[in-house]
Amino acid sequence: MFAYIIRRLLYSIPVLLATSFLIFTFVSITGDPLGKIRSNPRISAAELASIKHEKKLDKPVVVRYGYWLKGAVRGDFGRTLFASRPITPDLKRVLGHTLQLLVAVEILAVLVAVGIGVLSAIRQYSVFDYSMTTLSFIGFSMPVFWLALILQVIFTNAFLKWHVRIFYTAQLSSVDPGHGIHFLLDRIQHLALPVLTLVVLTIAAYSRYMRASMLEVINSDYVRTARAKGLIERRVIMKHVFRNALIPLVTVVAIDFGGIFGGAIVTEQIFTLDGMGTYFINSLQAGDPYPVMAWLMVSAVMIVVFNLVADIVYGVLDPRIRYD
Amino acid sequence: MAIGPDPAAPLEPAGAGIGSAVPAQPTELVYDTGVELQARSQWAFARRRFLRHRLAMGALVVLLTVFGLGIFANFVAPYSYSEVNLDALTQPPSAKHLFGTDQAGRDYFSRTLYGIRTSVRVALLVGFLSTLIGTVVGGLSGYFGGWPDNILMRITDLFLTLPLLAVLLTAAKFLGHSGPTQVALLLAFFIWTNTARIVRGSFLSLREKEYVEAAKASGSGDIRIMFRHMIPNTIGPILVAATLTTGTAILLEAVLSFLGFGIEPPTPALGVLIGEGQDQGLASWWLVTFPGLMIVLIVLCINFIGDGLRDALDPTQRRIRA
Numbered sequence: 001m002f003a004y005i006i007r008r009l010l011y012s013i014p015v016l017l018a019t020s021f022l023i024f025t026f027v028s029i030t031g032d033p034l035g036k037i038r039s040n041p042r043i044s045a046a047e048l049a050s051i052k053h054e055k056k057l058d059k060p061v062v063v064r065y066g067y068w069l070k071g072a073v074r075g076d077f078g079r080t081l082f083a084s085r086p087i088t089p090d091l092k093r094v095l096g097h098t099l100q101l102l103v104a105v106e107i108l109a110v111l112v113a114v115g116i117g118v119l120s121a122i123r124q125y126s127v128f129d130y131s132m133t134t135l136s137f138i139g140f141s142m143p144v145f146w147l148a149l150i151l152q153v154i155f156t157n158a159f160l161k162w163h164v165r166i167f168y169t170a171q172l173s174s175v176d177p178g179h180g181i182h183f184l185l186d187r188i189q190h191l192a193l194p195v196l197t198l199v200v201l202t203i204a205a206y207s208r209y210m211r212a213s214m215l216e217v218i219n220s221d222y223v224r225t226a227r228a229k230g231l232i233e234r235r236v237i238m239k240h241v242f243r244n245a246l247i248p249l250v251t252v253v254a255i256d257f258g259g260i261f262g263g264a265i266v267t268e269q270i271f272t273l274d275g276m277g278t279y280f281i282n283s284l285q286a287g288d289p290y291p292v293m294a295w296l297m298v299s300a301v302m303i304v305v306f307n308l309v310a311d312i313v314y315g316v317l318d319p320r321i322r323y324d
Numbered sequence: 325m326a327i328g329p330d331p332a333a334p335l336e337p338a339g340a341g342i343g344s345a346v347p348a349q350p351t352e353l354v355y356d357t358g359v360e361l362q363a364r365s366q367w368a369f370a371r372r373r374f375l376r377h378r379l380a381m382g383a384l385v386v387l388l389t390v391f392g393l394g395i396f397a398n399f400v401a402p403y404s405y406s407e408v409n410l411d412a413l414t415q416p417p418s419a420k421h422l423f424g425t426d427q428a429g430r431d432y433f434s435r436t437l438y439g440i441r442t443s444v445r446v447a448l449l450v451g452f453l454s455t456l457i458g459t460v461v462g463g464l465s466g467y468f469g470g471w472p473d474n475i476l477m478r479i480t481d482l483f484l485t486l487p488l489l490a491v492l493l494t495a496a497k498f499l500g501h502s503g504p505t506q507v508a509l510l511l512a513f514f515i516w517t518n519t520a521r522i523v524r525g526s527f528l529s530l531r532e533k534e535y536v537e538a539a540k541a542s543g544s545g546d547i548r549i550m551f552r553h554m555i556p557n558t559i560g561p562i563l564v565a566a567t568l569t570t571g572t573a574i575l576l577e578a579v580l581s582f583l584g585f586g587i588e589p590p591t592p593a594l595g596v597l598i599g600e601g602q603d604q605g606l607a608s609w610w611l612v613t614f615p616g617l618m619i620v621l622i623v624l625c626i627n628f629i630g631d632g633l634r635d636a637l638d639p640t641q642r643r644i645r646a
Contacts, residue, residue: 019485023494030498137631141571141623143578146598146616149605153613156606255484262489266579270602280490281583284497292494300485 005312012304016297020072023296024065027289068293077294082286087294090279095298098275100187101264104195109202110253116203117210118242121218132207139204144263148197148270155193167192170272194267202260209252213245247318254310258303370560373636380632387625390618394440401434405592414608424610426601435592436615442593444622446508446577451570453512458519459555459562465520466527467550476524480517488514489579496585504593507586511573519565526558560637564630571626578619594619 071078077087120129152170159165168190217223218241226236268277276295283291315321374380393400402422403409409429417424423432465476483491492514501507530536530553539549574594580586581595582602589596594615601611 015481015485019482022482027494027498137624137627138620141620141627143575143582143595143616143619143623145579145582146612146619149598149602149612150616153606153609157609258484258487261487265487265489265493266583269583281493284493285584287497296486296490296494299487299490303485303487 004315005308008308008311012308016300016304019300020069020293020297021065024068024293025061027292028061028064068290072294072297077297078290080283080288080291082288087291091276091291091294091298094274094276094279097273098264098268098277101191101194101198101268101273101275102260104191105198105202105260105264106253106257108195109199109206110249112199113203113206114210114246114249116207118214118237118245120207120211121214121245122237124215129211133211136204136208139200142201144197144201145266145270147200148194148267151193151197152270191273194264194271194273197267198260198263201263202256205256206249206252210245210249213248214241217241217245243317247314250310250314250317254307257306261299261303370636374632377632377636380629380636383625383628383632387622387629390440390622390625391444393437394444397434397437397441401431401437403431403434405435405438406430406590407434414604414611416608417610423614424608426611427604432597432610432614435597436594436618438592439594439597439615440618440622442504442587442591443574443577443595443619446504446511446587446593447570447573449505449508450511450515450573450577451566453508454516454569454573455519455562455566457512458516458565459523459558461516462520462523463527463550463554463558466524467531467546467554469528469531473524476520480521483514483517489576492576492580493583493585496580501580501586501588504587504591507577507580508573511576511580515569515572515576519562519569522561522565523558526561527554530554530557560633564634564637567626567630567633571623571630574619574623574626 068078075088077091079086116132120132123129155167223236223240226240227233231239264275265277265280267273268275269281272278276299279291280295283295397405407430409425409431413425413429414427415421415425421431421433423436426432426435461476465473492510495510495514496507499510501510527550533553536549536553539553544552577586577593578595578598581588581593582599584599587593587596589600597615598612601608601615605612
């Protein structure tokens with residue numbers, strides 16, 4: 001198992017290198033970071049050339065990539081192009097905030113979706129099943145940003161009209177959140193709506209997969225044997241069906257993580273959370289290639305790690321898989 | 325009644341199909357029930373199963389209605405989409421303005437209709453292009469294997485390590501996103517991997533079938549085999565993938581436009597409308613609700629249709645759908 005992990009990590013390094021090189025080349029070639037400066041008539045050609053040299057923009061792309069990589073592997077992503085603001089501290093801060101959001105979403109979504117999926121499968125064709133299926137379809141037909149806006153509108157109006165603050169609709173924390181439990185409660189109140197937004201979509205998808213997986217297992221031969229042996233239905237479901245149906249869900253969660261991450265980008269933008277999403281969009285809008293690069297690398301590493309964890313969990317859950 | 329196979333005819337296995345005694349060679353069977361029997365192809369069965377799928381049919385009707393309203397927005401919309409009416413700024417929905425008006429006094433219902441037109445146009449283009457690219461790439465790599473297949477798998481892996489939205493946003497920013505067509509090209513360029521994976525899987529398994537081997541033995545060229553044997557057997561999954569890709573395309577185009585990286589105002593698109601209405605949205609709920617409801621409606625119908633198609637085209641279906 002250990003060897004498998006090492007092998008996977010080693011394998012992901014070339015993938016990350018290739019990804020980073022492609023992105024770097026793409027961003028460097030297509031964008032013109034000096035465009036704004038260039039169009040400024042007060043800056044002479046000589047000044048432009050010296051700025052170019054100072055920021056190493058006159059060297060070929062591969063060389064620039066080398067400089068960037070040298071810093072990146074040490075965790076130093078350099079500075080932004082325009083304001084020369086160090087990237088790494090900013091990125092670390094927003095990463096922490098986004099991880100809070102993502103972890104909360106994943107845990108909540110998996111718990112609820114598994115419950116819904118199992119119940120839907122056990123009571124197939126019941127009212128519960130049909131209504132859950134319909135809600136799921138509606139759930140993953142909804143654009144994430146629209147749901148976020150609707151929730152924001154509802155809760156803001158609730159506050160304005162009835163002076164009842166249930167959940168906050170913006171920011172990560174209030175101005176003075178206090179410490180310890182107060183801070184935690186405040187953070188929960190702030191993150192509740194973003195989490196709810198992402199969770200709806202995720203539950204819609206996961207519960208469908210869980211249900212399909214459960215149905216597949218329920219109709220399989222070994223379950224029929226278990227019933228024939230005389231086990232009570234509850235034991236059949238809990239001991240055999242449920243555990244086996246859970247396994248494909250791990251793969252789905254792993255693959256879908258990138259999608260949730262994308263949803264988080266938009267949600268953070270709408271709820272003005274200080275997370276990776278807003279950081280990314282602000283850097284993109286400024287046309288600043290270095291924070292964009294750093295961001296993409298960090299998210300790629302996150303996804304690779306997440307996939308690795310999912311594969312390990314898969315190996316733990318499914319005794320048929322032996323990594324050697 | 326003398327029903328049974330003609331004793332002179334060779335024994336044939338029963339024909340395909342659920343619920344009908346379709347003979348493999350109808351001319352060699354002797355029936356005198358007086359009933360006329362028709363041979364049905366696999367497609368006819370699939371079509372019948374789809375038409376019976378009430379939810380999918382209902383969704384198809386709704387979708388076509390919405391598409392029709394959008395495409396013919398010129399004729400259907402009560403006002404033009406840029407007609408400013410300064411007397412009626414930001415009005416809630418009423419009899420005169422079904423969806424209300426926006427900050428500049430433009431009728432929101434008409435703007436939404438024009439928005440539907442643009443969004444649908446982009447989505448259909450993306451669906452078509454990505455299915456085309458995906459089928460070609462997936463088919464070639466699945467059929468030939470070897471290094472093209474390897475490269476495709478590496479590319480798909482690469483796409484998987486980055487969140488799709490982030491890649492789209494970056495590409496939109498650095499490649500430009502002027503106009504619906506360019507946005508459509510951008511989207512299609514990144515969405516085809518899903519279809520390619522499905523087609524590749526199908527071709528990989530079809531490659532091992534006996535009739536392909538027989539075709540090769542009798543001298544069929546690769547192209548002929550692909551077009552005559554493999555593609556018709558893959559059209560089911562391709563169709564389902566195309567439908568679902570179109571739905572995804574609508575959602576993605578909406579997000580891009582909303583964030584300002586897709587279609588830009590004044591061109592109306594559903595995402596643009598929501599984006600423009602966002603500032604006022606807290607007080608004027610209709611500005612963000614209605615375009616979004618249209619998106620949900622369209623994507624919901626597409627998902628139902630895709631689900632119905634998947635059920636209809638799957639010959640291993642065991643239970644009868646309601």
